[in-house]
Amino acid sequence: MASLRSALVLATVSAAALVAATSANASSFSLRSGQSAQGLGLSFAGGASGGIGLGSMAWNPAAITLFPGRNSQFNATYILPQAEYDVTDPVTLGTARLLGLPAGTGNIGGNGAFVPASYTNFQVGDLYLGWTTGAPYGLSSKPETQNSLATFYNRSASIRTLNFSPTIGWRVNDMLSLGAAVQFQYIDIGLKRALTPIPTTIASVPSTSLEGDDFALGFRVGAVLTPWEGATFGISYRSTIEHDLSGTLTAGVGPTAGIPIPVSARLQLPDSITVGYSQVLNDRWTVHLGGEWTNWSVFDNIPIRLANGTVQNFLNFEYDDSVYLSAGAEYKWNDRLTLRAGVAYEWSAVSDRVRTVIISDNDRLWLSAGVGYQFTEQLRFDASYAHLFVEEAPVTLTAASNNPSFQQLQYVASAEPSVDIFSVSLTYRWDRPQAASAVPGGVYKP
Incomplete structure (x- = not known):
């Protein structure tokens, strides 16, 4: 009971800290890297398929077994994240010079952010219980040059989430395990932009701002197969989560200037399918493969409604679906030290047509490396680093661009984004490890 109480306290602390998660690094404003240092x-x-340690629970609830x-x-x-939009269009440059304003944004990524996550499981025979805490979505975007045309x-812009997922897994037999999780998710958003017409100084330009939050439910289901010695296959489905945001819209001009107006909006976050394969080759080498499809096309045009039901405005995204493919390998240097490396490529949900200066997302190449060290049979430390090479991200906001976010002011620019990620973790086993793995042929390492 003492170990259970300790685990509950530590998981609660981790969950409370998640409201600080504010930097996107996967497609759009998804936060993939907050899930596991091993991963x-x-x-x-x-x-x-369980290859990234206990953090696999966030990808596939059946991995709990x-x-x-x-x-x-x-x-x-x-x-x-690092990204800076530089104007590439003579019309945009001319407008900026005419108004005496900077044209570029400066860095929009800020100083980055810490993203905590935690995982706990308890085995009761063939039944496994536990929970995950994480921040599956997050974004913080604020142009360093606050008096620019952009x-x-x-x-x-900010998006913060907190996700707590009670998880259950059942080892049906030596080959098959099933799992499910309920997602309890809180989201908080805030968006602000300056308004036209433009007065003499940008500092006196009023802003319009949108704020809202909501709590909603979703689910995850999955299965793990161990068909032969050393092999583990996994597949999981994460449901869409519909957030009915309630908040305020504050206009910068007109009779309601500065007065928060109650509004609502339905925000549908995407569902996804994830697959994985892990294979132990020998007592030194293990290889892993992964794939993920995310249904970002549901994130389309979002109406902002007043209390009487009339539509005040729209948030226009019109995203595409995204695909993520990855491969990695682990080398067990000795009984304590493990070395790992990985590579991945992600096709972004954000196309050139719909991109805005809020986010500099595009297709990206992942390169990563990490180490794990087993201090004792119960305590493990892992550390990893990844660099994301993001393709050039152009923004074309013109009357002819068909960009749904165009708002009368022409703005054409381009950024060369990149992302650096550092992650550490501690894994502790509260009971004494047994000599054999719970799943014959599985990838579990004490």
Whole structure:
């Protein structure tokens, strides 16, 4: 009971800290890297098949059955995105010069953010119980140059989430395990941009701002197969979560200037399918593969409604679906030290047509590396680093561009984004490890 109480306290602390998660690093404003330091070192290859340690629970709830006994893991990830929009259009440059304003944004990524996550499981025979805490979505975007022309499309933007998921897994037999989780998710958003017409100084330009939050439910289901010695296959489904945001819209001009107006909006976050394969080759080498499809096309045009039901405005995104493929390998240097590396490629949900200065997302290449060290049979430390090479991200906001976010002011620019990610974790087994894995042929390592 003492170990159970300790695990509950530590998981609660981790969950409370998640409201600080504010930097996106996966497609759109998804936060992939907050889930596991072990996973980051492998570019999350094998996430659905248990290959990234206890953090696999966040990818596939059935992976909870791959870790016998009572275990907890605590992760801290620092994400540092870098992107700066430089104007590439003579009309935009001319407008900026005419108004005496800077044209570029400066860095929109800020100082980065810490993203904590935690995982705990308890084995009761063939039944496994536990929970995960994480921040599956997050964004913080604020142009460093706050008096630039770009503030008419983005003065600041933030999305924060907190997800707590009770999880259950059942080991049906030596080959098959099933799992399910309920997602309790809180979201808070804030968007602000400057308004036209433009007065003499940008500092006196009023802003319009939208704020809202909501609590909603979703689910995850999954299965793990161990068909032959050393192999683990995993597949999981994460449901869409519909947030009915309630908040306020504050206009900068007109009779209601500065007065918060109650509004509502339905925000549908995407569902996804994840697959993974992990194979133990020998007593030194293990290889992992992973794939993920995310239904970002449901994130389309979002009406902002007043209390009487009339539509005041729209948030226009019109995203595409995204695909993520990864591969990784682990080398067991000795009984204590493990080395790992991974590579991945992600096709972004944000196309050139719909991109705005809020986010500099585009297709990206992941390269990662990490180490794990087993201090004792119960305590493990992992650390990883990844660099994301993001393709050039152009923004074309013109009358002819068909960009749904165009708002009368022409703005054409381009950014060369990159993301650096650092992650560490501690994994502790509360009971004494047994000599054999709970799943014959599985990838569990004490």
